[in-house]
Amino acid sequence: MVPQDRVETVSDALDALDALSVSVEDADAQTDAEQALFGEPGMPPPKDGWQRSRVIALFATEALARDGAALLPAQDFFEGCAVLGVADVPEQDWVRLTQSQFAPVEITPSFWIVPTWHEPPAEAHTVIRLDPGLAFGTGTHPTTRMCLRWIATQGPLDGQRVLDYGCGSGILAIGAAKHGARTIDAVDIDEAAVASTRLNAEANHVQLDAGLPDAAHGRYDTVLANILATPLKVLAPLLCAHLTAGGALVLAGILERQADELKQAYAPYVQLEVSDSEDGWILMTARG
Secondary structure (H helix, E strand, O other): OEEHHHHHHHHHHHHHOOOOEEEEEEOOOOOOOOOOOOOOOOOOOOOOOOOEEEEEEEOOOHHHHHHHHHHHHHOHHHOOOOOOOOOOOOOOOHHHHHHOOOOOEEEEOOEEEEOOOOOOOOOOOEEEEOOOOOOOOOOOOHHHHHHHHHHHHOOOOOOOEEEEEOOOOOHHHHHHHHOOOOEEEEEOOOHHHHHHHHHHHHHOOOOOEEEOHHHOOOOEEEEEEEOOHHHHHHOHHHHHHOEEEEEEEEEEEEEHHHHHHHHHHHOOOOOOEEEEEEOOEEEEEEEO
16 A cells, blocks of 8 residues: 555665566545546546555566565565565466457447457448557447448448548548448548558558558548547648548537537637537548
């Protein structure tokens, strides 16, 4: 058990003692004393840490763990802390355990996101195969689901030129390809996201071009951007400049309370409206 001001020091000490990993949990979780630590996206956290934390270290052997448990209490910085115990971690199939947390995700009754270790549901006529990876976008977050739902329900994108700005895993670009888009550019500032998008597109047998933001050029029939409100406001002139006359602008990563500020930021270019909402998040769309 560690007070807030000692968490980093104790974590560093465990690392120096050859811990394989160190994790920090709220010691008061699931009790009346539990306090929220993380704020809403775009907002500063209400505090730097929990009042009391449980610092858990994983060691390669029980002997190393017990050595650490004996050495830490002798250090001056450990005053006010306590070793709660040493326990054996049984062998598990960690891959299977991780996979069990990700089930197929329904976008519409006929459109599903399905991890590769699952069989698609019988009713799934359109399927994106996607496994959790380094880049954002597995279909489990409301913002991703709303964008995909828009793609699936706004009529086919047959022959369209589509831009996925801030592509993450490439899931929106792949969804557009699955619904008939002719030419798709997927761009992101993160090179790992670009690589992930290319791999996911190949795994789903769709054609698209993935690259850094300067790979986006010209105008598009549909512009998709699932980021967050602050960068979306900054990007307003750029995204609208890429939108063809009468084209569709689809924005996500926006909280309900941020609707008016997004409308204001885009007012010189298009008239944004809320098209969908889920779990406090909204989807905003406009026509060029």
